[in-house]
Amino acid sequence: MSDIEADPPLNDLFVEPEGYYPPTPPPTTTFYTTLTGDTITLHLVGHSPLEAHHLWNASRVVAEHFERNPDEVRGRTVLELGAGAGLPSLVASALGAKMVVMTDYPDVDLVRNMWRNVDECALIPREAKKGSxxxxxxxxxxxxxxxxxxxxADTTKLLKYLESDTSSQEPQGFDLLILADLLFRHTEHRNMLKTVRHALKRTRDAKALVVFCSYRPWLQKKDLAFFDLAREQGFEVEKVMEKKMDRPLFENDPGDVEILKTVTGWELRWPETECLGNGEVKANAAGS
Known part of the structure; x- marks a missing residue:
């Protein structure tokens, strides 16, 4: 018998040894305390290329904004994009929104985690479920x-969550869209606005609330380019809030510390010419 060992099976050649890759970080839990002293427990996925493993500053700012201004959500229909842990959606639900649709990328673990946060939130309204x-x-x-x-993507499935009376002349769509700390994804600005355009109710009081912090201060201009694009697409844009956090979300991040601590909020609304009212299409809204 030859002293040369037999070649290993080919399917073993590309198998990395145990421990070659670092383990995926485990899921974490954080908390939000409401202005009335209640605690909302928020589960976060262990790690996500979609950055859903953080509770971003904008989510906290939006949640507090709703608490201080409950009429922003009470009795209204709400859609949150890129929700992550879904804090703004949970608070909107607790404050009496008519319907809240919490969304994020259709990753199984991420969607399951959002449902877990809904299921464990004691503040949202519930009713007894009856079996067959x-x-x-x-x-x-x-x-x-x-x-x-x-x-x-097509917003049809999101709009189906809204109660609609086909005989009603009320424009279809959500009263409020939430985009919290999404603008760092510069290549997705057009897609975000496409969703806003197709999901936001065409009325003057409907709005998209866009709240963000520039976590890469040297790219702040690219973050803000979202609003230039929104204006180009016909939306009215207004800065409505600015909040300075006590400290940056991530310690030792490079860049201007004041920018890293600053969260700003902006509203996108339809101009009068793009609104639908009393069953009539305004002059420039047809075919949009």
Whole structure:
């Protein structure tokens, strides 16, 4: 017998040794304390290329903004894009929104995690769920759902969550869209705006609330380019808030510390010419 060892099977040649790759970080938990002292527990996925493993500053700012201005969401229909842990959606639901649709990329773990945060939030309204035999089988939320959604995709499935009366002349769409800390994804600006255009109700009081921090200060101009593009597409854009956090979200991040601590909020609205009212299409809205 030859002293030369037999060649290993080819399918073993490309198998990395155990421990070759670092383990995926485990899921984490963080908390948000409401202005009334209640605590919302937020589960975060362990690691996500979609950055959903952080609770971003803009989410906290939006949640507090809703608490201080509950009429922003009470009785209104709300769609959150790129929700991550979904804090703004949870607060909107708790404050009495008519319907909240919490969305993020259709990754199984991410969608499951959003549902977990909904299921464990004691502040959102619920009703008893009855089984096929009429027996109660726990409870379920009455005004919030979770779904996977890719920015720029068809919004039909999102709009189906809204109660609609086909005989009504009321324009279809959401009263409020939430985009919290999404603008760092510069290549997705057009897709975000495409969704806004097709999901936002065409009325003057409907709006998209865009809140963000420039976590890469040297790219702030690219973040802000979103609003230039929104104006080009016919939206009215207005800066409505600015909040200075106590410290940057990530310690030792490079760049201007003041920019890293600053969260700003902007509203996108339809101009009068793009609105639908009383069953009539305004002159410039047809075919849009």
């Amino acid at each position: 035999q009429g027996a109660e089988e726990g409870d379920e939320p009455t005004n919030i759902v979770v779904d996977g959604y890719i920015w720029g």
